Amino acid sequence: MQLNPAQQAAVDHRGSPLLVLAGAGTGKTRVITHRVAALMDEGVPPWRILAVTFTNKAAAEMRARMEKMCEGKVDVSQLWVGTFHSISARILRRHGESVGLSRNFAIYDTDDQTRLMKRVFKEMNRDDEQIKPRAILGHLDQLKNRGLTIDQVDQLGLEGFMTRLVALLGRRYQELLRAADASDFGDLLVLAVKLLEKAGTEQPRPGAQLVDVDPVVGLKRRFLHVVVDEYQDTNPVQARLVELLSQRAQLCVVGDDDQAIYGWRGADVSQILGFPDRQPGCELIRLEQNYRSTGHILHCADAIIRRNEGRLGKTLWSELGDGALVVLRACEDEREEARFVVNEILDALNEDIPPEEIAVFYRTHAQSRVIEQQLTDNGMRYAIFGGLGFFERKEIKDALAYLRLLQNPASDLDFTRIVNEPARGIGDTTVGRLTALAANRNVALLEVARNPEEAGVSGAAAKRLALFVAMIDELTARLHAGTPLGQLAAEVLERTGYRDALVQEGSEESEARVENLDEFVGALTEFAQDNPEQTLADYLEQVSLVSDADGGGRGEVRAVRLMTIHSAKGLEFEKVILTGMEEKVFPHSRSIAGEEAAREEGRRLRPEERAQLEEERRLAYVAVTRAKRQLVVTYARRRRLYNQEFIGTPSRFVRDLPPDSVRGRVPGVVRREAPAVPAQLQAMLSSPPPRPAAPARERSWNSDIVYDEGVAARPAARTRAPIASDDAPSLYKGMQVRHRQYGEGTLVGWDGTGSNLKLAINFPGVGVKTILARFCEPL
């Protein structure tokens, strides 16, 4: 297929920075691959070209496409293609000494991070705090994403005590991380940037020769062309990294501001919006012809995204014709929704759509369970993207921990993970004593374990420790003797008794685990055969950077796909079923929180609150634009989630759909439905008196809902919100209620149903409190 003029221009542009604004389905990847191929055609050496993607899968795909395109002509393996994280890791692996990382440093994933932070909590006696390790890590990560150091915590705008806590615990966390010769995801980027920034700033020694030039400086000058995909999702550190590597390169960034969905992770859309301003002479090219979806789908996408402010603005068009109408379906509850999904899948299969071209999307992982159940009941195979991957299973993580400990004896986290796994009588007390001494002397746990007596570990435990240490030493020797990786892994599992312990257990679960371990050994053997020159460190790195995206180990190829919308980014399917389209599900309740608060306080939305909502909207846009020919959208009236029943209102995104492109009734303007008053409260209600039971509930659940947008603007107290005319006695905003302790107050909102109904009441002089309805009585 020929490139269209805009695409061709993006491929051909040379000489100045280039921003390609590529709408969904406009052939972005084609442009990138063609551009890189063209560069190589022109004689740019492959090793002087860098292509950065977001996921490993995208990187692998790109490389594959290049190989196909350049068959035989150029050595594509010389190209630098990778994710921000893998490229950083690669740089640090080679040159990381100056920022405190050895050649074999470990990469900690989220789980490792949490465990390490928990240790910090314990060490500093903070485990009683309400604050959880995850929270601190979250802030720490945010810090890193913005390229700030721990001394700049205050710039995060946290509350005072949190700022102090993050600084205190974060600092110690970093110390331990470095001491363990490890890096977390955030540090990979931060340290790579630090390394590159430092290079070349030192005064050259007198008489230094050109050959003495710092290799890192060479790295900065290496690339002549840099291409970045999904630029809208980069965070400041990533952008800085790209800049540093583009010292001599022509920079080409590709992205779509309407698909920026990682703001919560520190990504900053203004990066792409401000790119032309930051880059003198920057050329901007828009790709707007969509080759993926049919008309009605695009109309829906546009109807959703056009309501966002602060976008560069693009209108997608297509030559594919209107195609089928988008199907909209209201379901009674999540089970019916799941059944409907199954039916839709069956329909598609009957139309000969291959299963892997059918995808079911949901906002959060928690929603997948019901659908999975229903699919299983109907004997349908499916592949889940995301969730617990192979390398996140306990047994695999244990095996990896053993290997990492062999590779890196300083890794205390791995030590503690497996020292008593399988149980060998080295319990918390023993480990506690070791930890105390290790912290004191600033040495690794494994070192301390060599002299247990000094740590005050008694005879029996000391003996067991000695055995453990001897075993680790032997295995370490095997590693350094060059034992093939697969065999080494097998020996580890044998010698440590890990495999035996599982076999002994004899349960169905343990059996599965043994199988997983065998698979792991197999994978390692295969890896060693395919990459004879690669070491254990290389393998460990590859594993820790691999995410759900590549689906390599698990997942049927010929199976329906289930995934969150986030993981759907960059993919496309013949038929997409978008589920759970209700307020508080999608848009997620956390994104709406600000809006509700604003309504209750009678103020306007704060910028960050609006930004969150706009991000949800972009997420909806991403979801819709994944569909090639068929799009089905479902929502449920009632939904059980987290063991709580929620009354659903159709998502605002559903209400935005253009009726002309939709089959099924687009719910009109809607407001939150007034919940039925629970019996307890109802009994207490004296006025207004309960009306005789009305058959109101029989009616279509949308019909009695009236939208009133004005609520947000008006002060809550004066809003005498409508009680659904013929409904049982209802709550209404402005209603006066009494609480034993707080006295009389004004109802400003509510949440939940039945005995979980919570009222938000504004008590004069006290403020707004959220109280279970049964503790309140109406006046």
Add this chain to the structure above:
DNA sequence: TGTTATTGTGTTTTT
């Protein structure tokens, strides 16, 4: 010390 029962608690999206 290690295992099991119980309570409690949260519950987005990911490299």
Add this chain to the structure above:
DNA sequence: CACAATAACA
């Protein structure tokens, strides 16, 4: 509901 942290027990 699911899972993690804690308490009680062997």
